[in-house]
Amino acid sequence: MGSNGLSGTEKKVAFSLASVFGLRMMGLFMIMPVFALYGQHLQGFSPLWVGIAIGAYGLTQAVLQIPMGILSDKYGRKPVILGGLVLFAIGSLIAASADSIYGVVLGRAIQGMGAIAAAVLALAADLTRDEQRTKVMAIIGMCIGASFALSLLVGPIVAQHLGLSGLFLMTAGLAILGMLIVHFLVPNPISHAPKGDTLAAPAKLKRMLMDPQLFRLDAGIFILHLVLTAVFVAMPLDLVDAGLVKEKHWMLYFPAFVGAFFLMVPLIIIGVKRKNTKGMFQIALMIMMVALATMAAFSQNLWVLSIAVVLFFTGFNYLEASLPSLIAKFCPVGEKGSAMGVYSTSQFLGAFCGGMLGGGAYQLLGAVGVFMVAFGLMLVWLMLTIGMKNPVLLKSYTLEAAVKDKTHARDMAAQLSQLMGVVEAIVVLDEKVAYLKVDEHFDLREARAVLGSAH
Known part of the structure; x- marks a missing residue:
């Protein structure tokens, strides 16, 4: 397997995690083009509460985004992702059964509590080689864009035939489908990717x-x-x-x-x-x-x-x-x-x-x-x-570093900085990796020689 293309496992990781991300985002987005029109029967309906209901997920998502990523580092990516999808399904069911706009707001807020974006991206990084990571992240990004486009198509059609409660039930179904994909299709990570790439400190x-x-x-x-x-x-x-x-x-x-x-x-x-x-x-x-x-x-x-x-x-x-x-x-x-x-x-x-x-x-x-x-x-x-x-x-690289102590890490970073094409270099002892930003003159073999990598 050459380093220029995705391996079979990396393709599986890319498309399975992109599907999970896309299904969840589609569930969040489908309400946007229809709620102001199909929610008028709800008790307490007003334009202000329409806006709060549409955006409620954003508050809980913003608050929990970074903590959920940190939890995934401690307890594992898959448990946190599955837990987030369970919360998303529960929020969807609460919104589906609500007869007031306040119930929908509560459901949307609980949907947002399943803030799995950081954990999904970290898992994608865990399961891919550093030189292929950008491609995998790009596939996930494209899937998010496609999910938004599909939500503009599917949301109005589903709301027309099944009503608002049917739309929320469908989002619960999408969450369950996402859980099945995570459990059965996404490989289990053996090691964590370097934290600087994926998780907020x-x-x-x-x-x-x-x-x-x-x-x-x-x-x-x-x-x-x-x-x-x-x-x-x-x-x-x-x-x-x-x-x-x-x-x-x-x-x-x-x-x-x-x-x-x-x-x-x-x-x-x-x-x-x-x-x-x-x-x-x-x-x-x-x-x-x-x-x-x-x-x-x-x-x-x-x-x-x-x-x-x-x-x-x-x-x-x-x-x-x-x-x-x-x-x-x-x-x-x-x-x-x-x-x-x-x-x-x-x-x-x-x-x-x-x-x-x-x-x-x-x-x-x-x-x-x-x-x-x-x-x-x-x-x-x-x-x-x-x-x-x-x-x-510039291109970014994250490379394994056979680093022994702090002095060795400083020396290694200094040597890397002297290489042609290296704009910025840092070696992290705890993670045993080197982070590089480089231009077109960079030679990867020279850097790996300095790092003592087994590659």
């Missing part, structure tokens, strides 16, 4: 927040998911007012999302070719701002709204795809787990705040008010990008 979180480049990205994902959640509080109601019956909303959302995926590809290609990620990033922000301004100005015109939805998803898809890779490029070497922990927490907090802000703004100002508030937040993000740097195109 609480002691390092403050440093992640104080880094100006990482802070811009964390603030960005917070705003992006705040805006997404807020828009989906108002958009379904606005489309009905514009003349699109709720049973046909999927006919707009799904093609718009897929079309937007293809429209974002040129942004990625141009950004890479011209080495101007920052410029493309700002263009994507402006595309979303144009979309939001159009939604506010033409809220009664279905055709113009449809074009605005395509533009919104074009900008959203580019930013959602770009942010994790930018975090990896800007974070200090060996601290990707901590950087991603803060990033994920910011993302889920954004979803919670977006639900509250979207619901409150709709109740006070209507759909136009929601879109204008979202526009203002995107403008704040655009201002934040002024000081953003273009990332240098």
Whole structure:
């Protein structure tokens, strides 16, 4: 088996864990395009509570994201993932049986308590070689994007035929399917991947927040998911007012999302070719701002709204795809787990705040008010990008190190730093690994000679 491709086990790991992640995210997302329309029979229904119900999972997910990752390191990845999926199923059943909106909020909050993202990514890292880890993470990332697209298609269709309770029962079924995949298809890990790659270290979180480049990205994902959640509080109601019956909303959302995926590809290609990620990033922000301004100005015109939805998803898809890779490029070497922990927490907090802000703004100002508030937040993000740097195109390596003591670790790190192509190097004695950031001149064989690796 060559080192250039995924092994059979790594393919199995990638697609089984991507399926688990995707099924769970689909269960969380399916409610977004339909709840404001199909939840109107619930006791206590109001736009504010619609927003809280849609975003409630974000608060518990944000609070428990890092602790669940740490628990997985102590008690094992699979037990924590299975426990999280059990909580997700319980939350789904509570929401399915609720006759008031408050019961749905409780169910959504319990769904979010099954915060398994860090444990799933850590398990993926445990079961893959360091040189193949990026590919596996990319497959999982693509599956999350696909699950969001499918939720825009499946959510409205399921809600139309089975109602809101049927939709929540389906999410419980997805959780059970995820448990079966974890138990029967995902291999058992023999060893843990280096922690710096996968898990957040609480002691390092403050440093992640104080880094100006990482802070811009964390603030960005917070705003992006705040805006997404807020828009989906108002958009379904606005489309009905514009003349699109709720049973046909999927006919707009799904093609718009897929079309937007293809429209974002040129942004990625141009950004890479011209080495101007920052410029493309700002263009994507402006595309979303144009979309939001159009939604506010033409809220009664279905055709113009449809074009605005395509533009919104074009900008959203580019930013959602770009942010994790930018975090990896800007974070200090060996601290990707901590950087991603803060990033994920910011993302889920954004979803919670977006639900509250979207619901409150709709109740006070209507759909136009929601879109204008979202526009203002995107403008704040655009201002934040002024000081953003273009990332240098570097690769990261995590390599085994035959290190004996602290002095040996320092000497080894010094030798690695002197190698051609090595931009940054750190050797961690406790983990017996070296974390490297390198450019195109790097020779892996030279590094392994220094590390005394058996490879």
